[in-house]
Amino acid sequence: MDEKGEDAFDFELSVDESSAPTSPQAHLFIANEICEANIKVSSVAPRFVGEFQKAIDYIGDLDAFKRSFRTHAALARYFGYKISVHSGSDKFSVFPVIGELSRGRFHIKTSGTNWLEAVKVIARKDPGLYRELHRKALLTFDRATKYYHVTTNIKKVPDLSTLRDGQLPELFNNPDARQLIHITYGEIL
Incomplete structure (x- = not known):
């Protein structure tokens, strides 16, 4: 060198x-x-x-x-x-x-925080795109858990069909939803 x-x-x-x-x-x-x-x-x-x-x-x-x-x-x-x-x-x-x-x-x-904050902005500014990302996260969650030790209870993540667009950013106050979006970043991207 x-x-x-x-x-x-x-x-x-x-x-x-x-x-x-x-x-x-x-x-x-x-x-x-x-x-x-x-x-x-x-x-x-x-x-x-x-x-x-x-x-x-x-x-x-x-x-x-x-x-x-x-x-x-x-x-x-x-x-x-x-x-x-x-x-x-x-x-x-x-x-x-x-x-x-x-x-x-x-x-x-702390890169996970940056990722989550970026996705939260998407939830605020483009709810349709966020819903698409969220669905992808749910579909790939089981695969992602093979790479991370998490205790996410997917049943505690609210069903998107019950949420109005304006409520989507509130998902980021839910620890299980945060972990869902965090550990599936590779699949989402």
Whole structure:
């Protein structure tokens, strides 16, 4: 790699898609191996305690999250990278904890919020298009759930035929409707 390109990108190591939370010992092992291999990372994304489901607030014991996050943030500081939180969209209950305990050295993935807000604008401005997107989401929901851990109850998503156009943006206040639209973005696009 030429000299000009060496720092032209961020390198993040993500271990958040594992089946169990990342223990402090595992984080330490990973960080030490990165350091020993002389690999410069910008951030590391462990899997935290609790649930970081798409498009809804954190589910879990906030005190347990604080204890765990404090340790992960300390390891990140020690090794010189940011702590990264994936599926950070709408995790309002943990945002203050992340900011405080990371001392401002964090990265939160929130692209889901941007997507949902964009689709909400479509619901407002072009209800016909939104209804088409929503129907596509319902048709592809089962396939999309293979890629995401969510507890969406599709029965709690109102039937579009019962809603007037002006009510469509209100769907984005419904956690199940939010998850429906969030996880099917690939199918919709």
